[in-house]
Amino acid sequence: MSNGRETKVSAPVWSHSPEETGEIRERLVAFCAGRDVEPLPACDEALLHEDLATNEASTLALCAAGVFSRKEAAEICSALQHLRREIEQGYIRLDPRYEDVHINIEELLRAYAGEVAGKIHSGRSRNDQVACDIRLWQRDRVLAHLGNLIETIRAFIQRAEAEKATVMPGFSHHQRAFVTTFGHLLAAHAEAWLRDVERGLALFSRINRCPLGAAAGFGTSWPIDRDQLASFLGFEGLIENSLDAVSSRLEVEADVAGWIALWMTHCSALAQDLILFSMEEFRWVCLSPETTTGSSIMPQKRNPDFAEVIKGKTALAHGALASLLSLGKGQPSGYHRDSQYSKQIGQDLWGEAFQIPEILRIVIETAELDRERMRAATRGGFLEAAEWADYIAREAKIPFREVYTAIGQAVDRARKKGRLDARTVNATLKERGISYRVDEKAAARFESPEGLLAARATKGSPNPSLAEAHLTRLRSEVEKHAKAIRAAERKISAAEKSRLAEIARLAKG
Incomplete structure (x- = not known):
C-alpha cells in the first residue's frame, strides 16, 4: 500500500491467525487476492x-x-x-x-x-525463435509444477495413513450412501493427482522437442546442425519437420492448458469437499485459522476462501483451454500473427494455477478433524442397507436384485426407527417368499461402521486393513515419478552448464 509514506500493514482486518503463522497467511492472501492487487508483467x-x-x-x-x-x-x-x-x-x-x-x-x-x-x-526466424522460447518456458513450468504436485501428493498420503480408520459417511448424489473413511477420501484425491503427474510427464516429453533451426517454417541454407541446437538446450530431440516446428507453437500451450484444466477439475472437487465438510452443518473438518479468511463486518466468520478461489480459477482454466483451441481452429499451416494471443493466455494460466499445490498441502497438513461427529454421522440414513443386501444374497445364494427389492421394503418399514435390524429384515424376507433368515449374531456386523468397513473385501475399498497396501503402492508410484522428474531436471541443468561453459570458453578468444 502506498500513500507517500512508509506504511506497514501487519495483517488483514479479518485475520484470526496467530502472528507466528504470518508467512502462511501472507501466501494465502496473495493467492486469494491475485490480480486484484498485483499487476502482471509484459x-x-x-x-x-x-x-x-x-x-x-x-x-x-x-x-x-x-x-x-x-x-x-x-x-x-x-x-x-x-x-x-x-x-x-x-x-x-x-x-x-x-x-x-x-x-x-x-x-x-x-x-x-x-x-x-x-x-x-x-x-533463424522469429517464428522458430518464439516457438523455442515457449517450449523452454512451458517445459520449466511443467517440471516445477510436477515437483510441487509430488510434494502435495506425499502430504495427502501421509494424512491418509493417519486417517485410514477415521470413519465418515460416503456420498452419492449428495446423499449419504455408505460408510467410508477420511483416509480413503484423501487417498482417492492422491490417486487422481498421480494420474495428473503421469499425464504431466507425457506432456513434458511432447514439449521437450526443439523447433529451433526450422527458421520461418521452411528450413535454411545455412549449415546449422539442428541436433546440436537441441543438445545445447537440453531437449530430448527435434520437431523435425520444419513446417510442423513452427505450426505446433500453439499446440504446446493448448496441450499444457488441457493438462492443467483437468488437474484443476480434480482440485475443484477437493475444494468442494473441504467447503462442505467445514460448514457449520457438518463440522467434520476444522480448517486452520491461517488458511481461512474472514468478513469485514461479521467477526465470527472463518471462510474457506482458498477453496472458493480454486473453484473460480478452475473455471478460468477451462476458459483458457477453450480460447487456445479456438485460436488454432481456423489457421492454415505455418505461423500467423493471431497465434501471438496464445502467449498471454498460456502465461496467465500458470499465474492462476501454480500456487495451488502448496496451498492445498498446507490446508491438508494443518486441518483438524472432529472424528466423533464424523462417526456419529454414519448412524441413521440406512448406510448399512447395501451390506445387508450383499450379505443375504451371498449367503442365501439367490439373485442380488431379488434381495435388493426386499431390503428396500425393509428400509421403508424401518424409517421411524432409522436403522435396519434382523426382525424387520426377516419379516420382509418372509413376506417376499425368501426362506433365508438372518440371525442376531450375523446382524451384529451391520451395527457399527467399523463392522461394515471390515466386510469390504475388494482391493482399493475403504477397509482400513486393506488401506496400507494401497498407500504403499501410491508411495511407490510417487517415488518412481519423482525420480523421473529429477532426471529431467538434471539433464536440463547439465545442458545449460555445458552451454554456458562453451560460451565462456569462446568469450576468451
Whole structure:
C-alpha cells in the first residue's frame, strides 16, 4: 500500500491467525487476492531468460558452422555473458519500439558487441525463435509444477495413513450412501493427482522437442546442425519437420492448458469437499485459522476462501483451454500473427494455477478433524442397507436384485426407527417368499461402521486393513515419478552448464 509514506500493514482486518503463522497467511492472501492487487508483467519480459538461451544456442551452432570468426565469436559470447548478468540482476526492461523480446535482445547485443550481433539471426526466424522460447518456458513450468504436485501428493498420503480408520459417511448424489473413511477420501484425491503427474510427464516429453533451426517454417541454407541446437538446450530431440516446428507453437500451450484444466477439475472437487465438510452443518473438518479468511463486518466468520478461489480459477482454466483451441481452429499451416494471443493466455494460466499445490498441502497438513461427529454421522440414513443386501444374497445364494427389492421394503418399514435390524429384515424376507433368515449374531456386523468397513473385501475399498497396501503402492508410484522428474531436471541443468561453459570458453578468444 502506498500513500507517500512508509506504511506497514501487519495483517488483514479479518485475520484470526496467530502472528507466528504470518508467512502462511501472507501466501494465502496473495493467492486469494491475485490480480486484484498485483499487476502482471509484459508477456515477453517473462521470456527473457528463454530467449537468451536460444541466442546462446544459436551462437554456438553458428560458431560450429564457421559463421563467426574467432574474434567475432569472442565479442558476441562476451556480450551474451554480459546480457545474462543484466537479466539475472533484473536490469533489463523491454523497449516497446523493438516490438518483441527477440529484437530487443538483438539490439542489446548490438549495443554490447557492435554490428557483429547482426550475424546472430543467420538461419533463424522469429517464428522458430518464439516457438523455442515457449517450449523452454512451458517445459520449466511443467517440471516445477510436477515437483510441487509430488510434494502435495506425499502430504495427502501421509494424512491418509493417519486417517485410514477415521470413519465418515460416503456420498452419492449428495446423499449419504455408505460408510467410508477420511483416509480413503484423501487417498482417492492422491490417486487422481498421480494420474495428473503421469499425464504431466507425457506432456513434458511432447514439449521437450526443439523447433529451433526450422527458421520461418521452411528450413535454411545455412549449415546449422539442428541436433546440436537441441543438445545445447537440453531437449530430448527435434520437431523435425520444419513446417510442423513452427505450426505446433500453439499446440504446446493448448496441450499444457488441457493438462492443467483437468488437474484443476480434480482440485475443484477437493475444494468442494473441504467447503462442505467445514460448514457449520457438518463440522467434520476444522480448517486452520491461517488458511481461512474472514468478513469485514461479521467477526465470527472463518471462510474457506482458498477453496472458493480454486473453484473460480478452475473455471478460468477451462476458459483458457477453450480460447487456445479456438485460436488454432481456423489457421492454415505455418505461423500467423493471431497465434501471438496464445502467449498471454498460456502465461496467465500458470499465474492462476501454480500456487495451488502448496496451498492445498498446507490446508491438508494443518486441518483438524472432529472424528466423533464424523462417526456419529454414519448412524441413521440406512448406510448399512447395501451390506445387508450383499450379505443375504451371498449367503442365501439367490439373485442380488431379488434381495435388493426386499431390503428396500425393509428400509421403508424401518424409517421411524432409522436403522435396519434382523426382525424387520426377516419379516420382509418372509413376506417376499425368501426362506433365508438372518440371525442376531450375523446382524451384529451391520451395527457399527467399523463392522461394515471390515466386510469390504475388494482391493482399493475403504477397509482400513486393506488401506496400507494401497498407500504403499501410491508411495511407490510417487517415488518412481519423482525420480523421473529429477532426471529431467538434471539433464536440463547439465545442458545449460555445458552451454554456458562453451560460451565462456569462446568469450576468451
